[in-house]
Amino acid sequence: MARPDKVAAVDEIAEKFRGSSASVVTEYRGLTMSQLTTLRRSLGEGASYRIAKNTLVKRAAENAGLDGLEELLVGPTAITFITGEPVDAAKALRDFAKANQALVIKGGFMDGRTLTVAEVNQLADLESREVLLSKLAGAMKGTMAKAAGLFAAPASQVARLAQALADKRAEEGGAAPAGADADATDATEAPASADASEAPASAES
Structure with a gap:
């Protein structure tokens, strides 16, 4: 019969898988507690770093409906559960792994499928x-x-x-107004022509 603490641990990990937009599986062998603390801080608030036994992670992955992670669960395993921006978390893990060779990125899971190491690095290269x-x-x-x-x-x-x-x-x-002046000119010329016609009449009388 499964121990209650293990059942609770499996349920917790499975819930983290369900609530994550992506997850990255790493091997942390050789990292000190101080380095692990630094790694967790570098991930920011959008990701959490969880060390767990492979048997518990396998059961949790099955419960969460994730297929393909079994082959990654070899050696000391820690999983980064990403709830924020996957690119930022992938960058943080890649940069930390470059500075601390004891951290080994083994793969991940996103959009319903497993990610290879190369794909995790490609994700880190994205803007x-x-x-x-x-x-x-x-x-x-x-x-x-x-x-x-x-x-x-x-x-x-x-x-x-x-x-x-x-x-x-x-x-x-x-x-x-210019048109109006023209009309006025015509009006003044009309009486002049009338006087001219009357002048000969007075002369004849």
Whole structure:
């Protein structure tokens, strides 16, 4: 019959597997307690580093529905359960392993399948979510600025057209008094021609 403490440990590890976006299996043989503490701190709040017996991890993986981890569970095993950004945790593990050769990355699990050591390193080489979002925001900002310029150009053209029409109306409005003067000139000339026609009549009498 299984001991209650082992059952509890299996349940806890299985729950960590279920709640993780990714997990990385490592061998920690030769690391001091001080180094392990440094490693845990380097992982940040988005990941936890758990040392466990292989038999318990195997049962927990089975309970959580994870297949393919058995071949990684050889030698002293510790698992990084990642709940935050997988790229950041993978970078932290890779960098720590470079500085401390006693830490050996053996593989991992993400998106329903196991990861090889090469794939974990490839994950570490990716840009983090924050960097990608920053680049996306910069690209969107540039695109929006160009779009704003394109939208502003027709608007300024419409404004210039409206101003030209207004100027044209003003010119046409100023020509109206000139037409009125022409009518007045015609009116003054009419009596003159009438006097000319009457002059011969008075001469004949």
